[in-house]
Amino acid sequence: MRVCVIGTGYVGLVTGVCLAHIGHQVICVDNNEEKVKLMRAGQSPIYEPGLSELMVANMDSDRLLFTTDLGKGVRESEILFIAVGTPALEDGSSDTRYVEAVARSIGEHLDEKYRVIVNKSTVPIGSGDWVRMIVTEGNEAHQQQTGQAIAVNFDVVSNPEFLREGSAVYDTFNPDRIVLGGNNPQALALMRELYTPLIERRVGENPDLPPVPVVMTDLSSAEMIKYAANAFLATKISFINEVANICDRVGADVSQVAQGIGLDSRIGSKFLNAGIGWGGSCFPKDVSALIHTAKDYGYTTSILNAVVEVNQVQRLIVVEKLQQELKILKGKVIGLLGLTFKPDTDDMRDAPALNIIQQLNRLGAKVKAYDPIVSQSGVSHGLSGVQIESTPAMLADQCDALILVTEWQEFLKLDFPALASRMHQAVIIDGRNFLDKAKLQQSGFRYLGVGRS
Numbered sequence: 001m002r003v004c005v006i007g008t009g010y011v012g013l014v015t016g017v018c019l020a021h022i023g024h025q026v027i028c029v030d031n032n033e034e035k036v037k038l039m040r041a042g043q044s045p046i047y048e049p050g051l052s053e054l055m056v057a058n059m060d061s062d063r064l065l066f067t068t069d070l071g072k073g074v075r076e077s078e079i080l081f082i083a084v085g086t087p088a089l090e091d092g093s094s095d096t097r098y099v100e101a102v103a104r105s106i107g108e109h110l111d112e113k114y115r116v117i118v119n120k121s122t123v124p125i126g127s128g129d130w131v132r133m134i135v136t137e138g139n140e141a142h143q144q145q146t147g148q149a150i151a152v153n154f155d156v157v158s159n160p161e162f163l164r165e166g167s168a169v170y171d172t173f174n175p176d177r178i179v180l181g182g183n184n185p186q187a188l189a190l191m192r193e194l195y196t197p198l199i200e201r202r203v204g205e206n207p208d209l210p211p212v213p214v215v216m217t218d219l220s221s222a223e224m225i226k227y228a229a230n231a232f233l234a235t236k237i238s239f240i241n242e243v244a245n246i247c248d249r250v251g252a253d254v255s256q257v258a259q260g261i262g263l264d265s266r267i268g269s270k271f272l273n274a275g276i277g278w279g280g281s282c283f284p285k286d287v288s289a290l291i292h293t294a295k296d297y298g299y300t301t302s303i304l305n306a307v308v309e310v311n312q313v314q315r316l317i318v319v320e321k322l323q324q325e326l327k328i329l330k331g332k333v334i335g336l337l338g339l340t341f342k343p344d345t346d347d348m349r350d351a352p353a354l355n356i357i358q359q360l361n362r363l364g365a366k367v368k369a370y371d372p373i374v375s376q377s378g379v380s381h382g383l384s385g386v387q388i389e390s391t392p393a394m395l396a397d398q399c400d401a402l403i404l405v406t407e408w409q410e411f412l413k414l415d416f417p418a419l420a421s422r423m424h425q426a427v428i429i430d431g432r433n434f435l436d437k438a439k440l441q442q443s444g445f446r447y448l449g450v451g452r453s
């Protein structure tokens with residue numbers, strides 16, 4: 001099938017590359033010329049394991065091309081994905097201006113051929129009908145300008161995305177479910193056909209499993225599924241963090257508690273890692289957007305408000321622990337192991353590290369950091385108040401304490417005795433309960449985790 005994906009970020013690029021890989025003809029459109037130039041040269045503008053190789057292979061097979069020309073993408077495709085960003089506005093609501101701009105441009109380029117316009121971006125409930133309206137407006141404006149009368153024929157489908165950064169390619173090929181929301185069976189049937197190789201597990205790593213469940217809903221329910229899924233996962237993390245804070249006080253170990261409750265199949269063991277809380281480009285903005293939507297309808301989201309509040313406190317829990325340990329932070333040198341909001345990504349959007357750096361600076365500490373991706377990239381990522389070091393050893397030099405912020409696998413293999421010997425004081429706060437406490441203690445570190453002290 002002929003597909004156009006508009007927006008080549010974490011979602012759009014992965015979607016475009018993976019759809020090409022399962023045999024579709026894909027045009028990826030982005031209005032950022034630099035990005036398009038980079039992708040045409042076979043380079044991925046984002047760090048995502050396995051993505052570059054897959055991208056180049058599908059470009060070489062002529063199934064994937066990149067352009068800034070949205071008109072070309074619309075004219076030459078039957079399915080048009082909108083995959084642009086929907087960041088949070090000041091008031092917590094979703095900024096849909098990029099979706100609006102794309103929907104209007106699609107409208108300007110539509111002809112009589114039938115198209116399915118797919119909302120892949122996470123958009124507020126009700127956006128399906130709104131996109132239909134904007135596309136129609138764009139088309140009418142174009143008709144007025146050109147004097148041409150075109151009978152456009154399209155449907156809008158909501159197809160929320162559930163991939164995680166750092167395992168985006170794996171998640172796309174091995175989805176837990178595919179959600180398709182829409183009013184017209186013809187559009188939903190086309191979408192199901194598009195995803196057939198994934199549904200039948202022809203490309204995933206578990207070919208023997210039953211087909212991937214496809215959840216067919218109305219537009220609003222599909223949009224709500226996306227918000228409810230992210231809000232539930234954020235709730236699960238805030239819940240275990242609250243339990244961790246109680247564990248700290250009563251002397252229990254949250255890792256053992258998580259194991260004990262996670263084995264109950266009604267609870268499940270995933271997303272029970274306590275630490276410095278959730279961040280990234282989606283949980284914070286999506287939980288805020290859902291709270292905002294509820295507010296628009298006069299409803300107060302007591303649970304979700306608490307989920308956010310717990311997370312705000314949790315981000316700074318490592319600084320509190322440092323204060324208890326070192327007493328005064330003014331004039332101290334603190335080293336952060338990791339900066340990104342999770343491992344295997346270069347994404348710094350709403351990373352807890354940003355709050356930790358700010359708070360440490362406010363308390364008069366000097367902050368250094370080493371991150372496997374950020375340290376190598378040479379890009380500032382908008383960071384300030386932190387000195388980026390190029391090796392863990394350089395990070396440890398003269399430090400009064402280390403804080404593990406991101407659980408990169410390579411941190412498990414660090415030479416901790418060597419690091420301890422370079423530090424003023426060998427204190428480590430494990431913000432992700434990731435390191436081997438006994439090994440750290442043997443290496444001469446005073447070790448403090450979250451909920452397992």
Ligand SMILES: NC(=O)C1=CN([C@@H]2O[C@H](COP(=O)(O)OP(=O)(O)OC[C@H]3O[C@@H](n4cnc5c(N)ncnc54)[C@H](O)[C@@H]3O)[C@@H](O)[C@H]2O)C=CC1
Nearest residue numbers: 007008009010011030031032084085086098121122161165
């Ligand atoms: N990042 C993630 O892991 C996930 C994101 N989502 C949702 O997917 C959507 C996209 O998110 P990301 O991929 O992270 O965003 P992103 O910010 O990484 O990428 C958006 C891309 O859209 C391009 N763009 C903006 N306006 C455009 C226009 N008028 N024409 C063409 N291209 C345009 C930008 O240049 C950029 O390359 C958001 O709604 C997000 O909530 C959903 C699931 C996972």
Ligand SMILES: O=C(O)[C@H]1O[C@H](OP(=O)(O)OP(=O)(O)OC[C@H]2O[C@@H](n3ccc(=O)[nH]c3=O)[C@H](O)[C@@H]2O)[C@H](O)[C@@H](O)[C@@H]1O
Nearest residue numbers: 161162163164165237271272273277278279280282341342
């Ligand atoms: O809508 C989105 O953008 C995506 O948001 C999350 O994916 P992502 O943000 O990439 O990463 P996660 O692995 O979910 O982690 C999110 C945050 O929660 C934190 N986390 C996660 C799990 C856990 O047990 N504890 C915990 O603190 C991570 O450190 C990270 O800061 C969801 O997992 C995806 O399903 C969804 O598509």
